[in-house]
Amino acid sequence: MRVDSPEWLRPLGSTGLTVSAVAAGGAPLGSMPEVLGYEVPFEQGIDIVLGILDSPVHVIDTANGYSDGESERRIAEGVRRAGGLPPGHWIATKVDGKDGDYSGDRVRRSVEESAERLGMETFPLVYLHDPEFALDQGLDEPGGAVDTLVELRDAGVIEHLGVAGGDVEVMHRFLDLGVFEVLLNHNRYTLVDRSADALFDRAAADGLGVVNAAYLGGGLLADPEGPRRYAYRPAADATVEAALALRELCREHGTDLPTAALQLSLRDPRIHMSVVGFTKRSRLEALPASVAHELDEDFWTAAEALLPEPRYWLDPPR
Numbered sequence: 001m002r003v004d005s006p007e008w009l010r011p012l013g014s015t016g017l018t019v020s021a022v023a024a025g026g027a028p029l030g031s032m033p034e035v036l037g038y039e040v041p042f043e044q045g046i047d048i049v050l051g052i053l054d055s056p057v058h059v060i061d062t063a064n065g066y067s068d069g070e071s072e073r074r075i076a077e078g079v080r081r082a083g084g085l086p087p088g089h090w091i092a093t094k095v096d097g098k099d100g101d102y103s104g105d106r107v108r109r110s111v112e113e114s115a116e117r118l119g120m121e122t123f124p125l126v127y128l129h130d131p132e133f134a135l136d137q138g139l140d141e142p143g144g145a146v147d148t149l150v151e152l153r154d155a156g157v158i159e160h161l162g163v164a165g166g167d168v169e170v171m172h173r174f175l176d177l178g179v180f181e182v183l184l185n186h187n188r189y190t191l192v193d194r195s196a197d198a199l200f201d202r203a204a205a206d207g208l209g210v211v212n213a214a215y216l217g218g219g220l221l222a223d224p225e226g227p228r229r230y231a232y233r234p235a236a237d238a239t240v241e242a243a244l245a246l247r248e249l250c251r252e253h254g255t256d257l258p259t260a261a262l263q264l265s266l267r268d269p270r271i272h273m274s275v276v277g278f279t280k281r282s283r284l285e286a287l288p289a290s291v292a293h294e295l296d297e298d299f300w301t302a303a304e305a306l307l308p309e310p311r312y313w314l315d316p317p318r
Helices: 042-053 066-082 104-118 145-154 168-175 197-205 237-252 257-266 281-292 297-305
Strands: 009-011 018-020 022-025 059-061 090-095 123-129 158-165 182-186 209-213 273-277
Touching: 018 022, 022 281, 042 066, 042 281, 066 104, 090 104, 104 123, 104 145, 123 145, 123 182, 145 158, 158 168, 158 209, 168 182, 168 197, 182 197, 197 209, 237 257, 237 297, 257 273, 257 281, 257 297
Parallel strands: 022 059, 022 273, 059 090, 090 123, 123 158, 158 182, 182 209, 209 273
Antiparallel strands: 009 018
16 A cells, blocks of 8 residues: 555545544654653644644544643644645544543533634544543443533534544443444554454444554554553563564564554554554654555464464453
């Protein structure tokens, strides 16, 4: 695939939205030193946003809670300096609880806060964010978070609803409600973890948009010799060893580990969009080459042999 090829832009399931095969993750744009290990200064974040808006990446994926709204503020400032969103580019955000509150009222305020920061009256796509951490909040009960999102969609404030999170069992539970049109799952369909396999099967069969986020595992598949962490938590030894072995396999095939991690996601017909965060212009500028660097079946056969056993995945199949 090339970023100037017809397949680079594609429908997001049955939503009617058009997406680029890769979206820019908004989390690092607001600076996340506790995760990244370094600060992303304000002007650097703005510069990345300007780079995204001048790139083939048409979607920015952010959230109300990323750096307490700083991600959305920086995105808005970048859009302002660019003179507005270029044609075909759009922003997705997510609603978040605050101080232990994930009520319907809080969801409404979350949308209002995002609208004020981003300067948007309507949203193409809004996700319920990380419901696995608020299951005691009655998210799917009458008047709760899900009902409020449906009300906002019916009122025209939101065009399409998604659910975004990790735990695959919880994601299945929220898809059972039948109100979500897009599924975003993170860290669970990568070179070292396939926890989301059945979830993606279901979502694709139901005509949902399928978004694969954090295909670098929060950094391990970018640099397996860095912090031994996967999905923002300590990584199992088997996971780290697999990442190191995969890096050597990539070298043998004339590529690098981040490129192979991206290609795994791009080659899967169930996945409409893959999300990756950028903190440096150089990484954004390198994206077209990574997109175009397809790998042969010998590579994928060898890579599958290095996949850790399911017991080392984040959500092992039962």
